[in-house]
Each structure stands twice: as C-alpha cells, then as structure tokens.
Amino acid sequence: MESNVISVGQIYKNNYNADKAAILFKDERITYACLDDHVIAFANFLKGKGLEKGDKVILDAGNSPEFVYTYLGTVRNGAVIIPVNPMLTLTEMKFIAADAEAKYIVIHEGVLQKQGFTEETLGEALGVRVITLGEATLAEIAAAPRDDFDLITDSSEVSTFLYTSGTTGQPKAAMLSHANLIANAWQCNVGLETKVEDILMCVLPMFHVFAFTTCILQPLFRGGTSAVVEAFQPKLVISELLTKDVTIFLGVPAMYMVLVEAGKQNIVFPKLYKCVCGGASLPVEIYRLVREINHLPIIEGYGLTEASPASAFNPPSRDPKPGSIGQVLADMEYIIADENDEEVPLGEVGELLLRGPNVMLGYYNNPEATAEALKGGWLHTGDLAKKDEDDYIFIVDRKKDMVCVAGLNVYPREVEEVLYKHPKIKDAAVIGVEDKLRGEAVIAYIVLKEGETVEHHKEIIRWLKTQLAAYKIPRRIEIVDDLPRNSTGKILKRLLKEQAE
Numbered sequence: 001m002e003s004n005v006i007s008v009g010q011i012y013k014n015n016y017n018a019d020k021a022a023i024l025f026k027d028e029r030i031t032y033a034c035l036d037d038h039v040i041a042f043a044n045f046l047k048g049k050g051l052e053k054g055d056k057v058i059l060d061a062g063n064s065p066e067f068v069y070t071y072l073g074t075v076r077n078g079a080v081i082i083p084v085n086p087m088l089t090l091t092e093m094k095f096i097a098a099d100a101e102a103k104y105i106v107i108h109e110g111v112l113q114k115q116g117f118t119e120e121t122l123g124e125a126l127g128v129r130v131i132t133l134g135e136a137t138l139a140e141i142a143a144a145p146r147d148d149f150d151l152i153t154d155s156s157e158v159s160t161f162l163y164t165s166g167t168t169g170q171p172k173a174a175m176l177s178h179a180n181l182i183a184n185a186w187q188c189n190v191g192l193e194t195k196v197e198d199i200l201m202c203v204l205p206m207f208h209v210f211a212f213t214t215c216i217l218q219p220l221f222r223g224g225t226s227a228v229v230e231a232f233q234p235k236l237v238i239s240e241l242l243t244k245d246v247t248i249f250l251g252v253p254a255m256y257m258v259l260v261e262a263g264k265q266n267i268v269f270p271k272l273y274k275c276v277c278g279g280a281s282l283p284v285e286i287y288r289l290v291r292e293i294n295h296l297p298i299i300e301g302y303g304l305t306e307a308s309p310a311s312a313f314n315p316p317s318r319d320p321k322p323g324s325i326g327q328v329l330a331d332m333e334y335i336i337a338d339e340n341d342e343e344v345p346l347g348e349v350g351e352l353l354l355r356g357p358n359v360m361l362g363y364y365n366n367p368e369a370t371a372e373a374l375k376g377g378w379l380h381t382g383d384l385a386k387k388d389e390d391d392y393i394f395i396v397d398r399k400k401d402m403v404c405v406a407g408l409n410v411y412p413r414e415v416e417e418v419l420y421k422h423p424k425i426k427d428a429a430v431i432g433v434e435d436k437l438r439g440e441a442v443i444a445y446i447v448l449k450e451g452e453t454v455e456h457h458k459e460i461i462r463w464l465k466t467q468l469a470a471y472k473i474p475r476r477i478e479i480v481d482d483l484p485r486n487s488t489g490k491i492l493k494r495l496l497k498e499q500a501e
Contacts, residue, residue: 001186001331001357007152008159008178008217009039009076011185015196015223022220024199024227024244025065032223037146038065042073045144049104049131053078053151056100056161058093058128059207060084061108063230066133067206068216070106075159075178078151082161082173083207085487086111090125097126100161100173100364109134155179161364162209162305173364174306176209183357184213184308185221187329191313192248192276192299196223199271200248203229203237203255205487209309210278215250234258238267245271252279252489254427256286256298263293272296274316278303280490281395281413284322285420300325302395306379308358312393323417324392332356334393336385341376349396349409352385353378384411401493403432403440408471410442412493415474418467419444422460424452429483429491430474433500443500444474447482454479 004014012022018033030038051057057074059081061067067083074081082100084093086108096102105128112122112132119130131137152159159181161173188194192214202215206228219226227244229236237258240246249259249272256277262269275290275298282300290298299316302325303309311334314326328334335343336350344350359379362370373380384396397411404410412430419428427447435441446460454460457477464473484492 001183003182003186003221005182006155006178007075007150008181009043009072009074009150009152011072011182011217012036012039012220014221017223020223021225023065023068024225028065030065035068035220038069039072039076040146040148041141041144042069043076043149044147045141046073046079046131047077047149048144049129051077051079051104055079055104056082056102058082058084058097058100058102058105058107058126060086060088060093060105060111061133061207062086062111063202063206063228064108065228066108066138070133071212074106075152076150078157080158080161082163083212084163085205085207086114087487090115093126095170096163096173097128099170102126102128104129104131106131106133108132152178155182156361158361164305172366172369175361175364176308177361180308180358180360181213181217182221183331184310185217187331187356187358188214188218188310188313189222191301191310191315191326191329192218192274193316194218194222194224194248198222198247199225199227199245200250201227201229201237201240201244201246202250203232203240204250204252204279208279208487209305210303211250213308214276214278214310234261238262241269241272247271248274248276250276250278253277253282253286254485254489256282256290259294259296260286260289263290269294274299276301276313278310283420284417287322302326302393304381306360306373307354307356308360311354311356311358314392321388321390321392321394324388324394326393327391328354328393329356329358332358335378336387336393337378341378346389347386349384349386351399352381352383352393352395354381355379401431403430403442405432405435405440405442405471406438410472412442415442415444415464415468415472418464419446419460421467422463424448424454425460426450427483429493429496431493431496431500433497435475441476442472442474443496444477445480445483445496446477447480 022032022035023030123130155178159178160176163171204211301313312325314320382399415430426449432440484495
C-alpha cells in the first residue's frame with residue numbers, strides 16, 4: 001500500500017491537488033485546498049475548546065461537509081471520534097456516552113432541535129460537553145487559527161469507535177485505528193478499480209462505516225470527488241446523478257429500485273458506469289433488473305464494522321458471479337472454517353474468517369468479546385459461506401440466522417432469493433421460530449408489488465413447492481405493507497422474530 005499519511009485526519013493529502021473538487025454539496029464546490037483549510041480550522045477550534053489527545057467525541061449529524069470537517073479535525077487532535085445515528089433515542093445515546101466514556105458531543109443544530117433538547121439539557125443528560133453546529137459556532141470556527149498540526153504519531157492509535165448494531169445484547173464499540181481506515185480506503189481503491197477522475201455519490205448515511213469509508217475516505221485518499229447528498233430521496237438522487245456527473249453510485253439493495261424505475265421511464269445517466277452494493281445481501285433479482293433495464297453493472301461486496309468495513313468485492317474487470325461477494329481485498333486472507341476453526345473442503349459451508357490490516361483492534365473495554373471475535377488471530381464474522389474453484393465467496397447466511405428444521409439446515413437467504421423471483425413479490429424476509437416438534441419452523445414475511453394481490457398465502461406456498469425441497473418451505477407466510485429496516489437498509493429480523501413470537 002502506498003500512503004503518505006499516518007493519520008486519517010490528513011488522508012486527503014495522500015494525493016493532494018489543491019484546485020480539484022474534493023466534495024460537491026448542493027451548490028458548493030469544495031476544493032482540496034478549501035477542505036484542508038476547513039479541517040485545520042475545525043481542529044484548532046476543537047483544541048481551543050479544551051479537546052485533548054485520547055478524549056472521546058460523539059458526532060451526531062447528517063450528511064454534510066461539516067460532518068467531514070468535524071471527523072477529520074477531531075482525530076487530528078489525537079481524539080477518538082464516535083459517529084452516531086441522528087435517530088437514536090436519548091436512552092441509546094446515554095448508553096454510548098457512558099460506555100465510551102465520552103467527554104464531548106458535536107451535534108448539528110437541526111438534530112438538537114429535532115430531539116427537543118438545549119445544549120444544557122442534553123449535556124446534563126449525557127454527562128458531556130455539547131458543541132452545537134449552528135451559525136454562531138460555524139462563525140467561530142471560521143475565525144479560528146490555522147495552525148497546521150496533527151497529534152497522531154503512530155498509525156496504530158485508535159481513531160474511531162463504531163458501535164455495532166447490537167442485534168444480540170448491548171452494542172459494542174469496535175475500535176478502528178488510523179491504519180485500519182487508511183488501509184481500507186486503499187483496499188477499496190484497488191478492489192473497485194476507481195480512478196482519480198471518478199465522482200462517487202455519498203447518499204448513504206455518513207455515520208455508517210460503509211458510507212464514510214467507501215464514499216468519503218476512499219475518494220479523498222485517491223484524489224477523487226465525493227458528491228454528498230443529505231438524504232435518500234428518489235427525485236433528489238436522480239437529479240444529483242444527472243447534474244453532478246456522478247460516475248459511481250454506492251447504495252444498499254433497496255436503493256437500486258429507484259434506478260430501475262428511472263430506467264423504465266427512459267431516464268439515462270450518461271456518466272454513471274459503475275454501481276456498488278453493500279450493507280446487506282443483494283437479491284439476484286434486483287441485480288438482474290439493474291443489468292437489464294439500466295444496463296449497469298452492480299459490484300456486490302461484503303464488509304462488517306469490525307473490518308473498517310470492506311472485505312470483498314466482485315472484481316470489476318472480470319465477469320461477475322451473481323450472488324457472490326467476490327474475492328477478498330488486497331492484503332487480506334480468509335478461510336471457510338468449521339466449529340474448530342479448521343478449513344473445510346472446497347464448496348462446503350462454514351464460517352467466514354478474515355484477517356488483514358483493516359481488521360479492528362478489538363472492542364472497547366470488552367476483553368471477553370474481543371477474545372471471542374478475534375480468536376486465533378482471525379476475525380470471526382458470524383457469516384456462513386462457501387467458496388468456489390475461482391476463490392469467489394458466496395455468503396449462505398448469518399450463522400445466527402440459520403434455521404434448523406428437524407435436524408436439517410435451512411438458510412433463509414436461499415428461500416428469500418426464490419421468493420424474489422415470484423412475479424407478485426417486491427420484498428421478502430425469512431426467519432426461524434421455535435417449534436416443539438421440529439426444533440424450528442420457517443416463516444416468511446413478504447411485501448407485494450403495487451397493485452398485486454394474493455387471495456391466500458397458500459398460493460405462494462404452492463409456487464414455492466415447485467422451487468424448494470419440502471423442509472425449506474415456510475410453514476407460514478405473512479403479507480405485510482413493509483419490512484422493518486435500519487438506517488442502511490438492512491432488514492431487522494430481530495423485530496420480525498419478536499413479532500412472530
């Protein structure tokens with residue numbers, strides 16, 4: 001890996017071109033020189049507020065240039081940044097503030113107002129000092145000194161805490177070093193074969209590591225451009241794709257139906273030549289629609305918070321394998337392992353284990369969970385996978401999501417892929433619930449396409465019987481208006497299980 005920097009706070013200086021656009025936001029064209037000036041100003045402002053090396057800083061803001069400035073300016077002070085979802089409740093925020101031992105929160109004025117707090121009441125509730133990103137603060141930052149400094153001297157120092165989604169128990173803070181994130185930005189450049197002239201759309205929420213690494217850090221490291229969009233609104237996304245000359249769109253599976261619908265209306269994006277999908281498994285049917293209607297390739301990838309996050313992509317210069325996450329990224333190793341962490345034979349299913357420079361240092365103040373996750377020097381992903389003779393990896397399902405019906409393993413993703421092929425089904429999720437006779441039973445939740453109706457769920461079951469073995473057929477099919485998702489589009493199967501029980 002070729003890198004001229006050891007701190008994430010200066011990642012954009014790896015390929016520095018002062019006059020080139022680093023960020024496009026609404027009507028703003030922010031050059032690399034302007035970005036540098038803003039980051040230095042934010043770093044000095046925070047230092048003036050008493051921020052010291054090792055302090056933990058919560059960042060609570062939506063997609064904006066100020067998010068980037070705060071992030072990079074914070075870590076230049078040697079502090080640890082903790083990006084959070086602006087939709088978190090006060091109870092969730094209290095847990096993070098206490099668990100991370102945070103001293104500060106930088107919060108956008110709009111988020112503060114939406115939550116119904118003042119600086120004083122929020123600070124008292126969380127036990128932290130509050131810095132609100134509003135007009136007064138931004139004016140103070142603009143007047144801050146421009147002393148160019150960076151307190152990071154060792155790239156192995158922690159730069160970021162990222163809280164896992166907490167699908168089982170309380171969320172944990174994955175500790176990512178400067179080296180982890182810089183390495184992953186480089187790995188994404190190599191894996192996605194990006195070019196310096198590329199303009200990548202960042203419409204995914206920046207607080208999520210998939211967005212920040214692939215849509216922000218990656219182009220900044222490469223010397224490219226990020227077109228930042230505040231939120232995912234279909235008309236806005238289509239407009240930005242057209243007016244900002246976006247060349248690479250990065251999204252989660254649910255977002256791609258917007259491109260499909262635009263294609264059906266003969267809307268063409270002349271500069272767009274590559275799409276990247278992450279955050280959740282891409283249904284093969286959506287992959288097919290984008291290829292056939294938009295004539296665009298979707299590069300499916302794979303990652304997890306603990307790996308900064310990108311770990312695999314389908315190589316763009318080779319024929320993709322639908323349903324595969326591709327090959328592991330440069331400088332990474334992997335094995336498909338059994339319960340004893342021994343590699344299984346080619347084509348057999350086992351847990352995907354990873355190691356490489358992008359893998360986290362561990363979980364903050366949680367040595368037991370760290371030892372379990374990094375046992376034997378391998379990151380245990382919890383994902384069941386298999387590989388083929390070309391070293392392409394196929395995720396079969398989450399280890400915890402696998403359903404055991406009368407001793408036979410059922411992988412929900414396999415059933416979901418079949419459901420997506422049904423002409424009336426728009427969305428699907430499959431879970432397992434306890435069953436006294438067979439151990440577990442399969443239940444499917446489906447969302448119908450607009451205008452479609454099903455007289456009885458048995459209609460779907462009869463169709464499934466022509467596609468799947470009997471033990472894989474859902475015992476029950478629930479037709480719902482929509483499926484619960486998190487901010488990155490991943491279906492919250494935990495909520496469906498609670499509902500089913």
